[in-house]
Amino acid sequence: MRQNLLPKSFFNRPTLQVAEELLGKFLVREINGHKIEGMITEVEAYLGFDDKASHAARGRTPRAEVMFGSAGVWYIYLIYGMYCCLNIVTEREGFPAAILIRSAGGVKGPGKICKYFHIDRALNKKFATTDSKLWIEDCGVQPQHIKKGKRIGVDYAGKCKDKLWRFEIP
């Protein structure tokens, strides 16, 4: 039943490559024995010290610190006072990077995903494994077409604002 759980080594690689390969994978949430699953169809990459759109651009602050840590860990934060955003940390320790999951299982928008999958900040800094009851599986889906585009809502991000770091399955 359970296909390949994506291991830490999957995420401990160049962020843009991981972001692209994340499309077609399945986000799985387990809530008291019940499973919620959805195919990931849209992601955005936030990487490096110079990416002003990334929380890590301001350095190793308490909130962004998790982005500097181990790959394969969830980074979940509250935005606009009412919504949570789900990210997965990538790359080696010391290099800040994460991927925002924008759409999964037909649910579009980071805030809505967290509501649908019952995700909140209690999962922040947890590894994406069955233990944390939130993980990602490879079910063998190979996306036909991957669309690349500019990230949403990052006009303030200076030289990184026009990077094509948004990937989606149309």
Next chain:
DNA sequence: ACGATGATGAAC
């Protein structure tokens, strides 16, 4: 087009 709504980080 905009208001709801609160944590975050930086300045003072």
Next chain:
DNA sequence: TTCATCATCGTA
């Protein structure tokens, strides 16, 4: 301790 800022959403 105060202040501007914000990887959004729902209603209009």
